[in-house]
Amino acid sequence: MRDLTNLKTFIIDSKDPKEVDDAFSLELFEGNKKKLWIHISNPCKLFLTDSKIDIDARSKSSSLYLINQYIPMLPTEIIEKANLNQNKISDTISASIIFNDDGSINKYEIVEAKIKPKYQLLYEDAEEIIELEPKEEFEIVEIKNLLLNSINYRKKQGAIIFDTPGYKINIKNGNVEIINIQKSISHSIVSESMILMGYVTSLYLFENNIATPYRTHKINCDAEEILERYKDSDIKYSILKQYMGKSYITTKANKHESLGLLKYTQCTSPLRRYLDLIVQRQVFNNINNIERLSHNKINELIDITKIKQLENNNIYKNDKLKYLNIFFKNEIKTSHKIIFIKWINNKKGIALVYFPEYSLELLIVLFISVETYTNKIYKVKYNISNNNLLEFIH
Template sequence: MSFNDSNNSIITSSNLKHFDIYQTVDNKQITKTCVTSYKIGLLEECQFYRDLTHLKTYTIDDIDTIEVDDAISIERNEDSLKVWVHISSPSLFIELNDPLDQIARRNAATIYLGEETVTMFPSNIIDELLTIKANKSNFCLSCCVELNIDGSIASSEVYISKICNNYKLTYEDADELIELAPKEEEDLSLLHILLDKRRRWRLNNGSLSIEGIEGRVKLLNNKLSISFYEKTPSRVLIEEAMLLMGHVISLYSIDHNINIPFRCQDSSTIPTLDYNLHYSLRNNLLRKSLCRSYISQIPSIHFSLGLSCYVQCTSPIRRYIDLLTHYQITNKILKKDLISRELMDQLICSFKSNQIQVNEKMKDNKTKWLANYLLINKAEIIQCYFLRWLSYKRSSALVFVINYSFEFVFCIHTNSNINFGDKITLKILNSGEDEEHSKIFVQALMLGT
């Protein structure tokens, strides 16, 4: 890959793509960098990629998704069905320490805010080079998996691939196809059946699932609105496909002695859950019982996923730690040098530090818009489940708001003794601003069961 930013000239060639990238700091343009991709012809001509453009391939995303980075296919043979998972791989066009890599490393992840999405890579690069486009050839990192009847892995392979995305679907479109399963379009229904077997295998191996509905507040056309998300068949299908990819890539890395940032979670004792409890209460008890997951170059179990090893690798356009794994896997396939263990440790530490800032920004933004939405609807009586006191002295408590299906921290004025799982009726009194986010003061009107 070549770079020339001394005179803003564009390096052109019949088999090179170029993109203008504007790097900004504090919203001020500081430099213009001309970036050229790998020779696309090199991938086209080399022996290291597998042409999968003959497979019917699906992308399934929310309607407003910007970074379309994963796709799925099914391959039918006389005596078997194979699941294919494809992930758009920036590592095929970008190298470690390139200007684009440095931008992604600094950003750490795409930031999802109520009012906008701030992408990890520049938006024009995503649109022109990285996102999986409909009815066009796309280079990916793919895994091919044949499952046993019980959902365990019979065989798996990993390739650099070229795919053609035939079907760009929303989750609603996909749910309809899965439910109706028309004979002329039964591939998606078959994928759902196979990946549901895989899900059941993980459950039998101790995986745990967070269930229920989640309310998300967004600012659209200067108006706050709330959308509700639940695990529909197509969302479960995609979630399971991504977990399968993460497991296969981790197995491949272990077999080929590739150091990658494995995602691990130690085992823990899970309390017996009363399924008569509301899902928000069960989820809270479950989360509290789990050990924190962590990143390590030494593979280990991921307890709550029910997997012997796992790596996050399905979002390299929007999460830098995933991109590091793609660098390693594609470099191995292309017979290039791998990132050393020492350098990988440094990159992991850098990611963790930057990710903390990203998470704080998203958390504060989420709190702000949830608070604004509650205040707009302050005339409503709010039904909640009490989860725990964060600070009894300051009357700060975490509750699950039944009306809108999200957790929120209120300052609760009450003379009653409130315990975990109590159903409470709250009325908003007023709000106050502190340095970080809005505080909402409420009065507990009624306790129930």
């Protein structure tokens, strides 16, 4: 167990998060050399594999974050114990990374640790510190520089950075609203630290010949050519996704081409994703000389969670559809701007479109004659129907 409570540790998250499972720190050594620490909460030490808590989490596969409801994967008391919080001493699985000048990894180490976060920041607060660069908070500025350099290195290895805004469906005073979320540097550095944690964890498990669910992704197209061809289009990344293959999970380590990594596993959300919990358990057991799960057991868990996750995805989709119906039904505007992406079923009028006003990519029923893969704006009207999808007419 490594005591890292002396490090100035940062948590950056959204407002009122239910599960707080990641943080990072900067350590200076040998003068001005820099070591990035990434910390992930460690719930797996609180219960055993195949215990009632574990089996129940497995049956859920993940926490459900619905528009107006939260269903946790783990019991509330486990989440409260494992959550990282400001000034709370917490158990973690932590990785230290020393970078080369070009942003590649020179050396890494994974340990069981204790941390005591000093700051718990909203993304907006972190963004302000990054912009102002106060001397007393130089650590977060240095962390930003290291992580932006890492992103640039991955880009050179073929990584695709989907630089697009997002959205959130929210309920305020009983009204449904769509909030645009612009991607900031603080979002980018949190995302990059999580990607790096997944990468070094995959290296650790591979080098120690430990079974794990690796995530693999092969790009089945010339991504640079597509992005160049549609460089002026608001939907260039949506178009690219239509050409790229899907990622999949297997116990065989292969490249994750869209991340620009030789191998990759997801491990940064053990409080809300069951396979992340399993990855963490394999690391924890290896550190503590406890028997690891076999390849057959990992394959079995991948199959179980895959089926359940499909069910969860349908729950997400139907929940989103319910509130989007309410939003468009009550919206004062009579028409909405869309950019057409592609027909899913031309005969039935099912199309994938992008609403630029809301940064919303959506499957809808559409009655209109369109040109594919252009940046042309169409104005459509919401049509109340009993369809399984939102319906719009010209």
